[in-house]
Amino acid sequence: MSALPNAFADDSSGVGRFIDLLHRTIGLDAESIGANAVARAVRERYHLWRDERGGTLDDYYRAVTQDGAHMQELIDAVVVPETWFFRDPEAYAALARLARVRLHERPAKPVRVLSAPCSTGEEAYTVAMSLLEAGIPAERFTIDAIDVSERALAIARRAHYGRNAFRGRALDYRDRHFVASDGGWQLDPAIAQSVCFSQANLLQLDALAFERFDFILCRNVLIYFDRDTQCAALRVLDGLLAQGGTLFVGPAETGLLMREGMSSANIPLAFAFNRPEHERANVFRGGWPRQHTPHSQHAPHSQHDPQIIAKPIKPAFVLPAWASAPPPVRATPVMTPREEAPKEPANLTHARALADAGQLDDAARAAHAYLSAHPSNADAYYLLGVIADARGERQASRGHYRRALYLDPAHREALAHLAACLSLDGDESGARLLLARAGRISGAAR
Known part of the structure; x- marks a missing residue:
């Protein structure tokens, strides 16, 4: 980051160095979520740390740079995951249609799907519901979901969600696949078991250690990164994508994919891309980011697929759970089951x-x-x-x-x-x- 955000041009509080650290470590541009919000999160984490251990802000900075656990706590505090079921429903409908075609062309092999990063699980579970409702039995697909945050993964594995996870007008899927429980909704165990969650850092994955995926969802992540980090992420994703596979991104990231040589799948509102047919190698032209000293080392693992053995590779950035969040958006009214949404003409x-x-x-x-x-x-x-x-x-x-x-x-x-x-x-x-x-x-x- 060439200069601190305006809010910290005169950084007498000492918070600006944390903003610079977050940029160096995870590629986060503080202005993308609000520099003042980052400052509040830093101060809140510092006060909690000080109450437990004592020490100055300088001491806390040293603790964050030397202890991966403290760094992860700060990342989790900076941006809270903001995701929900069936966001951009056209993408899931397109994935289900393409999966049926893929199975018809290749009946002996299940389709493989990756949600990266998966945050608290809503995206991966939506994929499972979409495939099952399209008539694809559970044994005909696998869904892997990765995130660097164990806190987010713990929520995902529990598969219990509050009202904020259910947005929009069409909530009939909730009646089909969830039961009311403990003030929220518990997902059908059969669907929950169809997703394998693992702790892993997307930017440190070795694509050669994976069987490639037919469909990858990496949505609303790249917009939070600088250009070098975007290129690094895209190279990893391209290495994970099977020939003829489809990559789904967020609506604000379509321009980046086209600029980097991917071809639109031409499915309205799905934001889906394919590697051009003439391309055999990685299509992304951008260079890798400079290597930074990692502040947090995570040991990625998989619970059910022996082929998923993530090996650290450059660059040593940490991809947090918040990266699955969509860009900042307008507040969407959350409706109780008794409320009726206004109908679109x-x-x-x-x-x-x-x-x-x-x-x-x-x-x-x-x-x-x-x-x-x-x-x-x-x-x-x-x-x-x-x-x-x-x-x-x-x-x-x-x-x-x-x-x-x-x-x-x-x-x-x-x-x-x-x-x-x-x-x-x-x-x-x-x-x-x-x-x-x-x-x-x-x-x-x-």
């Missing part, structure tokens, strides 16, 4: 369905028809932006996203997509401003 729902089916021209006409009656609807302009992106109409897509943000400055999807567009255009500072704006909106909502 039928004709806009129809437009989305057409886009999901790949009928882009019909979807655009339906969205425009809706706008003729509701000219101030940000969701319709956002959908037109996605359609334009799928058509390769770069200028039109950016115009639609900007219109959506004019009408709704806190529109999460429009912010994420426009940031990806700007990044693809080489406007990294503009993209970062949009992501920082999303962070301020999220902080205000909380």
Whole structure:
């Protein structure tokens, strides 16, 4: 980090060095989540440490740099995992469809799925539910889920979730796969057992130690890293991806994948990518980050697959549980089972369905028809932006996203997509401003 964030330009409190340490260790840009939030987390962890052991902030800094456990505690405190079931549902629907095709082409071999990093397990379990509901029996797929945080993995293995894990309008899956228990919901053991959770550092994995995966979900992670760390992560992921496999990322990361040579799977709203057919080797052009002295050494392990033996490789970054979190977003109302969500207009729902089916021209006409009656609807302009992106109409897509943000400055999807567009255009500072704006909106909502 060339300079400390503005909040610590005059760092009389001594917190700025922790921000620099987090950047060196995990690639975190403090501005992506808010420098003041990082400062609060540092102070909270320091006060807990001081109450237990005594000592100054200088003493705590030395403890963090010398003890991997203290470093991990600080990472866990800096950004709390923020994930939920069936986020971006089109991605899971696409994965299930592609898995059926994969099994048809290769009936003797189960499909392999990796969630990395998996945070508290919602993503991996959503994959399992999606595959089972698509008619794929449990013995026809394997799901591995890795994260560096044992605290997050303990939550995942327990498979018991509160209201915050269930968001959006469609919650019927909760009735099918969960039972009310202890003030929350307990996942069906049959589904919970279909996922293998392991502690591992994504950026220290040796791809040669793995049987490759047909599908990898690494969503809303790369946006928190600088360019070198992004390239390191992408190289690891590409090494883990099977020939003909599909990599799912977050909406704000699509520009990065296209810039680095991956091909869009052209599935609307799924944010899915494949390695180009002519590419046999790793496609990512960026260089590896400089090696840093690791502050935390984790011993990755697998509970059920002897082929998963993670060997440390450069660079020695630590990938924390928070990296599975999506970019800062607007607060989404969480509904009790008795509450009913407002229904989206039928004709806009129809437009989305057409886009999901790949009928882009019909979807655009339906969205425009809706706008003729509701000219101030940000969701319709956002959908037109996605359609334009799928058509390769770069200028039109950016115009639609900007219109959506004019009408709704806190529109999460429009912010994420426009940031990806700007990044693809080489406007990294503009993209970062949009992501920082999303962070301020999220902080205000909380």
